[in-house]
Amino acid sequence: xxxxxxxxxxxxxxxWEDEIVGRVTKKAPERKxxxxxxxxxxxxxxxxxxxxxxxxxxxxxxxxGRYPFTRGIQPTMYRSRFWTxxxxxxxxxxxxxxxxxxxxxxxxxxxxxxxxxxxxxxGYDSDFALARGEVGKVGVxxxxxxxxxxxxxxxxxxxxSTSMTIxxxxxxxxxxxxxxxxxxxxxxxxLRGTIQNDILKEYVARGTYIFPPAPSMRLITDIFxxxxxxxxxxxxISISGYHxxxxxxxxxxxxxxxxxxxxxxxxxxLQAGLAIDDFAxxxxxxxxxxxxxxxxxAKFRAARRIWARIMKERFGAQDQRSLxxxxxxxxAGCTLTAQQPQVNIIRVAFQALAAVLGGTQSLHTNSWxxxxxxxxxxxxxxxxxxxxxxxxxxxxxxxxxxxxxxYFIEKLTDEIEARAWEYLKRIDExxxxxxxxxxxxxxxxxxxxxxxxxxxxxxxxKVVVGVNKYQSAEEHRYRLLKVDPEVVNRQxxxxxxxxxxxxxxxxxxxxxxxREVAHFGGNLMPPILRAVKAYATLGEICxxxxxxxxxxxxKSLF
Amino acid sequence: MTKRIRVLIAxxxxxxxxRGAKVVAQALRDAGMEVIxxxxxxxxEQIVEAAIEEDVQVVGISSLSGAHxxxxxxxxxxLKERGAGDILVIAGGIIPNxxxxxxxxxxxxxxxGPGTATSSIAKYIYDHLE
Numbered sequence: 151x152x153x154x155x156x157x158x159x160x161x162x163x164x165x166w167e168d169e170i171v172g173r174v175t176k177k178a179p180e181r182k183x184x185x186x187x188x189x190x191x192x193x194x195x196x197x198x199x200x201x202x203x204x205x206x207x208x209x210x211x212x213x214x215g216r217y218p219f220t221r222g223i224q225p226t227m228y229r230s231r232f233w234t235x236x237x238x239x240x241x242x243x244x245x246x247x248x249x250x251x252x253x254x255x256x257x258x259x260x261x262x263x264x265x266x267x268x269x270x271x272x273g274y275d276s277d278f279a280l281a282r283g284e285v286g287k288v289g290v291x292x293x294x295x296x297x298x299x300x301x302x303x304x305x306x307x308x309x310x311s312t313s314m315t316i317x318x319x320x321x322x323x324x325x326x327x328x329x330x331x332x333x334x335x336x337x338x339x340x341l342r343g344t345i346q347n348d349i350l351k352e353y354v355a356r357g358t359y360i361f362p363p364a365p366s367m368r369l370i371t372d373i374f375x376x377x378x379x380x381x382x383x384x385x386x387i388s389i390s391g392y393h394x395x396x397x398x399x400x401x402x403x404x405x406x407x408x409x410x411x412x413x414x415x416x417x418x419x420l421q422a423g424l425a426i427d428d429f430a431x432x433x434x435x436x437x438x439x440x441x442x443x444x445x446x447x448a449k450f451r452a453a454r455r456i457w458a459r460i461m462k463e464r465f466g467a468q469d470q471r472s473l474x475x476x477x478x479x480x481x482a483g484c485t486l487t488a489q490q491p492q493v494n495i496i497r498v499a500f501q502a503l504a505a506v507l508g509g510t511q512s513l514h515t516n517s518w519x520x521x522x523x524x525x526x527x528x529x530x531x532x533x534x535x536x537x538x539x540x541x542x543x544x545x546x547x548x549x550x551x552x553x554x555x556x557y558f559i560e561k562l563t564d565e566i567e568a569r570a571w572e573y574l575k576r577i578d579e580x581x582x583x584x585x586x587x588x589x590x591x592x593x594x595x596x597x598x599x600x601x602x603x604x605x606x607x608x609x610x611x612k613v614v615v616g617v618n619k620y621q622s623a624e625e626h627r628y629r630l631l632k633v634d635p636e637v638v639n640r641q642x643x644x645x646x647x648x649x650x651x652x653x654x655x656x657x658x659x660x661x662x663x664x665r666e667v668a669h670f671g672g673n674l675m676p677p678i679l680r681a682v683k684a685y686a687t688l689g690e691i692c693x694x695x696x697x698x699x700x701x702x703x704x705k706s707l708f
Numbered sequence: 709m710t711k712r713i714r715v716l717i718a719x720x721x722x723x724x725x726x727r728g729a730k731v732v733a734q735a736l737r738d739a740g741m742e743v744i745x746x747x748x749x750x751x752x753e754q755i756v757e758a759a760i761e762e763d764v765q766v767v768g769i770s771s772l773s774g775a776h777x778x779x780x781x782x783x784x785x786x787l788k789e790r791g792a793g794d795i796l797v798i799a800g801g802i803i804p805n806x807x808x809x810x811x812x813x814x815x816x817x818x819x820x821g822p823g824t825a826t827s828s829i830a831k832y833i834y835d836h837l838e
Contacts, residue, residue, distance in 0.1 A: 268722035268773055280751060283778025284722050357724015357748045397727045484727070488822040521822045523804055524774070597730055604731050608825045617823040630804055633774065708730055708745045 159200055171195070187445040188603075189400040191565050197557030210455075211560065214550045218458040220451050220563065221551035222509040223474040228547035232260075234512035235537045236313055236478065240265030240289035241524050242637045244300035247290040251305060253527065257534055261343075263313040263514060264301070265289030266323070271358040273319045273692030276641040286637035288524070289315075293645045294685050298326040299333065308336040312343035313388070313478065313512070318360035320347035321369050322691050325679040328381075344385035344434055344478070347373060350411040350583055351390045353704070354592045355397035360692060363584050365699035369674060370415060371422040374429040376675035385434040387415060388478060394592075395438035396484045398600020401445050402566055404438060405453045406573035407583070407592050409460065413574075414583040416465055426465050430472035439501040439508075440482040446501070447553055448562035450477070450508025455563070456570055479505035480514040486521040490616035491628070494518035499536045506540055507553050513537055523630035590705065597708070645687065652685040660684045661694050668698040713741040713837055714764040718755045719748050720780070723773035728800060732768060735826030741766075741833070752782035760792055766833055771801040776811070784815040796836055800824065 185193040194201075212218055215225030224230065237254055239262075240247045251262055266289040269281035275293045276285045285291050292298060302312075307330065316323045324345050328338050349366040352359040359366070370387065377386045391399075391408035399407065412433065419429050437453065439446050457475035461467040481501035486494045495518045502515045515533040517525030525533070541547055553559045577586045586592050606612040613619045660681035667677045681691050717733040719726050726748060733743045744762050746755065759767045767787070769780055780799055787795050799811060800820040808819035817836065820829055 272722055274722075280722060280749070283775035284773060287774040288723075352724070357726065358722075396725070398731075486822075521802065523802065597727075597734075600727050601731055601734050604735070604826060608827055614823070618825075625805075627805060704747060706745070706747050708733065708747075 156200065159198060163198060163200065187401070187562070188440065188442040189402040189445060189566065189569070191445070191562065191569070193558075194561075197561050199557060201557050201561040210564070211554060217462065217470070217473055218455040219474055220455045221554045223454065223476060223511075225550075227509060227550040228506070228541075229550065232541045232547060233506065233510050234261040234311065235259050235534060235541075236261035236263045236512045236514055237530055237534055238263040238265050238315065238480065238514045239525075239530070240267075241631070242286040242290065242633050243640060244290055244292070244297045246286075248301055248303055248305075250527070250530075251301075254530070254534065255305070255310070257531060258538060259534055261311045261313065261512060262305070264315065266314070266316055267291045268358065270323075270688060271316060271318065273322075273360045273688060273696070275687050275689030276638060276645055278689060282638070285641055286633050291637070291641050292323065292326070293641065293687050293689070294648050295326050295329055295682050296644070296648050296685065298323075298330045302327075302330050302334075306336075307331045307334055308340045313346075314343070315346045317346055317349050317352050317356075317358055318366065319688060319692055320345045321373055321674060321678050322682060322688055324373065325675065325682040328679060329683050338380045339382060341381055342383045344388050345373070346390060346436070347387040348390045348411065348436075350414060350587060351393050351408075353587050353702070354407065355393040355399075355596065357704075359702050359704075361695065361699040362702045363588070365695070366702075367415075367418040367584075368422075371419045371424065372674045374419050374432075375422070375424055376673055377432060378424070378428045382432075384432065385476075386429065386432045388434045388436045389415065390436040392436045392438045392480055394596060395440065395482065397596050398484075398603060399596045400599050401440065401442070401449045402569045403573065403595060403599060405449055405456065405566070406570040406577075407596075408435065408437070409453070409456055409570065410574055410577045410583040410586065410592075412457065413460060413464070416461075417582065420465070426461075426467045427469040427472050430461060430465075430467050431469055431474075434511075435475055435477035437477050437479050437505075437510075438482050439479050439505040439510075441485055441497065441501065443500060443504050444553075444559060444562060445566070446504040447508045448559055448566050450479075450505070450510065451551075451554075451559070451563045452567040452570065453477070454509070456567055456574075476511045478512040478514070479508070479510040481505070481516045483516055483520060486516060486518070487614060487616050488521040490622060491518050491521060493616055494521070495532060495536070498533060499540070502536055503540055503544075503546065506546060507551075509551060519628060519630060522628060524633065526629060526631045528629075588705075648685055649687075656684040657681070657686045657690070660686055661690060664691065665694050665698060668695055713766065713833060714762060715741050715743045715766040715768060715833070716746065716755070716759050716762055716764045717743060717768045717770065718746045718750055718758070718783075720750050720752065720755060720769050720771055720783070721773060721775045721778075722749055723771065723775070724748055725772050726770065728772075729768075729770040732770070732800065732826055732829060736830055736833070739827070739830035739834075741830070752779055752786060755783050756786040756790060756792075759787065759795060760790055764795065765837055766796045766798065768829075769797070769799045771799065771803065774802070776801065776803050777807055780811055780816060781814055788815070796833065798829070798832070800829075
């Protein structure tokens with residue numbers, strides 16, 4: 151801003167504060183003495199051009215599709231193509247989930263997103279003792295390639311993109327996906343989609359780890375290497391802040407810890423001998439869209455800018471695609487209430503809007519009944535319709551980064567960025583994300599935020615509609631989805647049948663080769679692919695890796 | 709002086725979401741109780757073993773993944789078998805009403821749903837142990 155204009159504005163602003171605001175607030179004090187975001191950023195009464203230096207525009211905001219990508223990774227964003235509407239789904243058997251997938255595609259969903267049950271996520275077959283009660287519950291049960299064949303039956307894998315929430319056994323599930331595609335006549339090079347493959351946040355927040363950090367990182371970099379050769383359109387990891395946020399982190403902690411984990415993956419890949427621009431364009435991210443509307447929008451914008459800077463300045467990436475932070479968003483499951491659950495539809499709609507205004511590439515909207523059970527078909531339809539209304543009726547996708555240039559949003563983006571850098575610096579000083587996780591630093595920070603949030607809700611400082619204010623006494627009983635308890639028996643039967651029909655020699659040869667590569671080195675993907683094609687089970691493959699790598703035991707930090 | 713109330717907070721099954729369990733554990737600690745947290749991936753057997761070994765008066769089981777009907781009844785049963793049926797068993801997490809009704813019938817003292825204030829859990833424990 152020109153200096154006279156700036157000082158004139160400063161004068162006017164203080165005059166306005168003293169004469170007008172001062173008079174009004176004396177008569178009618180503001181609702182709170184201080185307004186803060188959920189991350190603790192103080193919100194000023196008014197933002198003006200003084201908060202936002204035009205001279206720095208190009209380095210700070212820049213243009214969409216150009217470094218530092220604050221305003222979006224595509225020059226035209228949603229004016230060209232809407233985000234991918236991708237509802238996370240999976241329960242019971244592969245048959246039941248396949249049915250839900252086909253239903254969602256018929257309803258206009260544009261990508262698939264697979265939820266796996268806990269035994270699958272932790273590398274156990276459905277007949278494992280501790281899997282009792284968990285088979286098919288929070289996702290679909292996958293024991294062998296046969297289950298994956300059923301899961302994607304009738305779904306052309308060259309046409310849809312598929313996201314799979316799988317971490318510790320990601321290599322195995324990816325291998326199964328490749329094998330199913332081949333059976334459909336689709337070559338790996340045509341496959342589009344994402345495997346979550348983010349083990350660090352499992353140690354921090356979600357708990358479905360198997361192996362210790364070092365071999366886990368090896369599996370991940372092996373996937374990076376394999377995909378850069380064979381699956382050029384595949385997102386090899388989705389570095390996830392979502393679960394970190396669900397565990398109680400603030401918006402700032404969410405992006406800071408996610409970026410720190412991202413740095414750890416990049417470092418591991420470089421150490422494994424990969425070239426930055428060979429794998430970096432396929433790194434993707436996954437964030438949460440929480441309630442504090444503007445803070446969420448600013449968070450997404452800040453995250454893009456931070457990642458671009460990290461990749462360019464710290465790792466010297468040259469390819470523009472290496473600098474672009476592409477992300478999927480899910481609305482915040484932890485904000486859903488069991489009290490007056492239909493109010494969740496409104497929460498989800500606003501959270502989804504924040505994600506869209508923040509420039510997400512793909513979006514999952516939660517179903518209103520998720521604080522009670524797995525989503526029913528009716529509820530998931532409303533959730534999908536919410537996205538369709540935002541896309542087609544609101545007009546918010548008609549210009550790029552519509553909140554960009556808002557004095558408030560720009561200032562908030564800067565503040566979130568600055569606070570995230572502070573965390574990143576601290577984590578670097580600790581020796582990086584792996585060290586910060588092993589020492590329990592991230593977990594403690596998150597737990598403290600979670601506890602503070604809970605206290606604020608209980609003390610009424612934070613209002614949760616229907617929970618600590620505007621309660622209603624009526625108790626409704628809703629029609630909820632129930633997973634058939636027979637699933638586990640059917641799944642075990644199917645597993646036994648596969649084991650009878652496969653070639654035992656092929657399986658044992660493949661597993662022996664896997665053991666060798668795991669032990670002596672080399673990329674793990676080819677032997678895993680071979681084992682999968684021989685119908686070795688997920689549990690058998692993970693069993694070999696458990697033998698060689700050992701299992702991670704979380705230190706009790708609480 | 710009366711002995712401080714000892715509570716075991718347990719995460720049963722394979723579910724790793726322990727935000728609620730840890731928040732409740734800390735809140736009960738702040739309310740003056742001694743709280744032991746089991747950590748993740750506990751079997752019903754391990755929970756019962758820990759409860760007896762730690763000589764607790766309360767066991768709180770957290771479940772979000774829908775496996776509560778498989779994981780909680782065995783805990784209640786085994787506690788009785790081991791002569792520790794007087795331990796107050798409470799549960800929390802995503803547990804549908806009809807399942808909660810059943811769990812209460814078989815001996816779970818109370819089921820706390822999402823949105824429960826931690827202070828009301830603490831109060832419940834104090835009220836029932838006096």
